[in-house]
Amino acid sequence: MNKSPFGLNEWLLYLQDRKFPVGSDSIAKLKKQIKTPDETLDRMQKNIASEPMLAFAILNQANTMVEYKRNDIKSPIHAASMIGMAGISKVFDALDSYIANGKNPAHRAFSREVQISYEAAAIARRWAIEKKISHVEDVFWITFFRDAVRWLLWYHAHDEMEQLTQRVRRGESNVTAENESLGCRIDELTVALFKYWKVPTVIIESFLTDQVPTAEELQSIARLTHTPDQLPGFAEDKRITILMNSPLILAYCATRVSQEANIVGWGSKNLPFFYRVIAAIIHIRLGDAIQVTHFATTEAARDVRHSAKHSLAAQLLSPALFTHTTGAASAAKKAKVTPLAQLQTKLKGITDHKQRTTLAMKALLAIFKGHSEQVLILRHTTSDNKLSPLLQFGYDVKTLKEIKWNSPSGVIAKLVSKRVAVHFDENKFASMTKDLPDGIDALLNGKQHLFLASSPINEQETYIYWLAGKGQLDRNQFDTFKRVIKLAD
Secondary structure: OOOOOOHHHHHHHHHHHEEEEEEEEHHHHHHHHHHHHOOOHHHHHHHHOOOOHHHHHHHHHHHEEEEEEEEOOOOOOHHHHHHHHHHOOHHHHHHEOOOOOOOOHHHHHHHHHHHHHHHHHHHHHEEEEEHHOOOOHHHHHHHHOOHHHHHHHHHHHHHHHHHHHHHHHOOOHHHHHHHHOOOOOOHHHHHHHHHHHOOOOOHHHHHOOOOOOOHHHHHHHHHHOOOOOOOOOOOHHHHHHHOOOOOOHHHHHHHHHHHHHHHOOOOOOOOHHHHHHHHHHHHHOHHHHHHHHHHHHHHHHOOOOOOOOHHHHHHHHHHHHHOOOOOOHHHHHHHHOHHHHHHHHHHHOOHHHHHHHHHHHHHHHHHHHOOOOEEEEEEEEOOHHHHHHHHEEOOOHHHHOOOOOOOOOHHHHHHHHOOOOEOOOOOOHHHHHHHOOHHHHHHOOOEEEEEEEEEOOOOOOEEEEEOOOOOOOOOHHHHHOOOOOOOOH
């Protein structure tokens, strides 16, 4: 294609009739098996299961032919047994025979993404076993096929997906990276394509907000895991309780964990959040949830995968050996560790909020050296609606004490009501200062820029980060400021 598709409709038109890549040897073998009179489905199962897009095509074919049974068909082996040889023979028109080439980046990426999905499916299956739910294998297949569109995007649009991945590695959210690179969310494209291909309804439902938690609901679930040493509490909200007992939340979370660990690494700041969610869902201690998840990756590693990507278990064993930073390149990178990377390393294992915030403040001073020498951390408590300085650098203590921190303030009220970040330039100072606590203008000169951001610690406490520039601060610096705070959360 000369011009890459952009936006949901263009990607939908581009991908909906694309054939599914399947190894030429597997297609030839399947055709031979179908023509052999004494061949049985049992003997074909290994060939079907070894080719993900072949299995996916058979699953879709079964749900096209036996639509009234759609919710019952989740496994490709079950699908093959339902449609028989005649039904299987109809999938060949949807397949693209190819010979895997290790030098072709699209082929390598396709194989890698299939392996990532397999690892996610193994994690979801292990969680399901621990939760003692029925139909464990259904959870495996639902999770495995959730990312079939992602596999195809890497196969047919490698460059766009590579650009998207680099954005995520630089700290952008998945939502932002996908919208900037593709013009739509992969999830919404997946739902549209899955409906077109007649994918089992239950797999489609694993993307819908009425079947899986919203971001706010995930936060509520995570909060049930209060401390590492205690069992999580129980949800009082009926909808959240129902969601926690659905196998779809296991598929959703396993996909997120597997992708995060593969793209960002096991040191990702987002993984502890999902461990807390899973601890609450399975109702086990946080440490046990982490252990179960890691054990699942070793189960996945036992299966032979045709990918050059090191397994998640190997990456967990030794990130220095099994990630991009190997050999001399690793040594060179270690010599130039950024303050952000240093902060991420120092935060590992530290759970005390004040300690984490202190490290974040030091990182801000290092990152903004030459641009800012004044950082202030304020603490707001909901129970008594009190605001007071917690940590500071670069300010006169006497001046801080003279400020009436608890006088009415529209800016502070907004910051403590929800997580928000604000960039005040010199043009906004005039209107801003009258909405701040009385006396706070003593800290400002009116010509500088100011960053403010809130970080809810729990239901009772919120920390407010304040960074004053010597002069102007730009948007990239504001994004860096927010990243530091997110790391410390």
